[in-house]
Amino acid sequence: MKPVWTILAAAMAVVASAMAFAQSEEATSGEAALPSLIDLRQVTPVRGDPVAGKQKAELCSACHGTHGIAVVSLFPNLPGQHIDYLYWRLVAFKQGHFPESPMTPPALSLSDTDMRDLAAFYASLDPVAAQRAMDADPDAEPVVSEPAAPAVLARGEQLYRSGDPAKGIPPCQGCHGADVRGYAAATRPHGGGRMPFAAFPSLRHQHRDYLQTRLDAFRQQQRHATSNDLVMAHVGNRLDEESIQALAAWLSALPPG
Ligand code: HEC
Ligand code: HEC
Known part of the structure; x- marks a missing residue:
């Protein structure tokens, strides 16, 4: 290996040359029709307030489940995912990179602080406990x-x-x-x-x-x-x-x- x-x-x-190409395209075309690529090579750690995030998560639970475990097999689970990954995915949806995704409308309503808090909340959930809570929940309809x-x-x-x-x-x-x-x-x-x-x-x-x-x-x-x-x-x-x-x-x- x-x-x-x-x-x-x-x-x-490969990323370095692709980013350079994307930037030169933008420079020559004058305006970018689609949002620019987000450069994650330069990022510093993301922080948020998980308690505030929990209060903002009601909108999310319709699709990502009350325990963060998705109710549809095509949707992602969120408990225990890395805060930085969750935050930057939310930023990408909010910026309109994926206009057709069902995730775009909910992301549009979020402020930067909301995205940090929600990312911190879902990252703080223990996936084993979330799965156990889901399995014990009589109202949950787990994906099989x-x-x-x-x-x-x-x-x-x-x-x-x-x-x-x-x-x-x-x-x-x-x-x-x-x-x-x-x-x-x-x-x-x-x-x-x-x-x-x-x-x-x-x-x-x-x-x-x-x-x-x-x-x-x-x-x-x-x-x-x-x-x-x-x-x-x-x-x-x-x-x-x-x-x-x-x-x-x-x-x-x-x-x-
Ligand atoms: C209408 C259903 C729906 C709602 C409401 C919703 N999501 Fe999503 N979410 C999705 C779908 C579907 C995807 C996968 C989208 C894709 O890959 O294009 C997704 C993807 C994500 C991802 C990326 C996860 C990964 O593993 O890459 C994050 C983070 C996320 N949602 C957070 C949230 C948060 C936070 C909220 C509440 C503000 C929310 N979602 C509300 C349907 C929804
Ligand atoms: C060179 C590093 C690298 C290798 C090797 C790699 N990945 Fe990835 N993968 C990434 C990065 C970085 C992301 C995040 C992309 C993003 O932010 O959307 C990712 C995202 C993913 C996702 C999306 C996760 C989600 O929650 O939506 C899946 C699934 C995935 N990789 C599977 C694989 C599999 C399977 C392999 C082996 C065949 C693999 N990756 C090899 C770097 C890598």
Whole structure:
């Protein structure tokens, strides 16, 4: 397996040239028809008030569930996700990068403080406790997926851990962690207090259909909002239907915490 930093360095080099290209396009076209790419290579840690966030989360629970666990298999779960990732995704929706997403109208109504507080609230939820509360809730209608065949799960784990050199797929664990909870050194500060890897997401505790749809979108190179989208798109363009199905099956079968 290639060392993690080789994969990351290659991805960041692609990002640097893509960002430079996007900026020169904007400069020559005079005005940008769509919002500019958000550069997450320079970000400092996000902070918010989880108690205030809880009070603002009622609007969100219609789709993301009262416990943060989505009521529809195509929607994401939020408990325990990294605050930086949650915040920057909200910013991307609010800026209008994904006009057709069901997430755009709710994001438009949020202030910057709201987004920080909501990100802090969902990041503070313990995914194991949230799942337990959901399972015990008589009013909840949990999403149930068909169990996947053992061979499919084994293939998913193999791809996650080792990638597939023949298809050019890098090991996912290099960026999403051996424990699948996000980049291992995410909160190690870089120069000037920057934390460029803090917004690399955890992939635990997501519905299979949601993962499959997101991986399909990266594979098809659908709109990019941030430099991190470009990093992941660099991986997505090597995936195919077989690898996406295996990865989504294995990841969604992991325990939440
Ligand atoms: C109408 C349903 C709906 C409502 C209401 C809603 N969301 Fe979403 N949310 C979605 C869907 C669908 C997605 C996936 C969208 C996509 O990938 O384009 C999503 C994605 C997200 C993501 C990205 C998660 C990830 O893993 O990438 C965050 C963060 C989020 N929502 C937070 C919120 C917050 C906070 C609120 C309340 C202010 C909220 N949502 C309200 C449907 C909704
Ligand atoms: C070079 C680093 C890198 C590698 C390798 C990588 N990813 Fe990612 N991935 C990212 C980043 C950064 C994001 C965040 C993109 C964003 O902000 O939208 C991401 C986002 C994702 C998401 C969206 C999560 C959500 O909640 O919506 C999924 C799913 C995903 N990656 C799966 C994978 C799988 C499966 C592999 C292995 C085939 C993989 N990634 C390999 C960096 C990487």
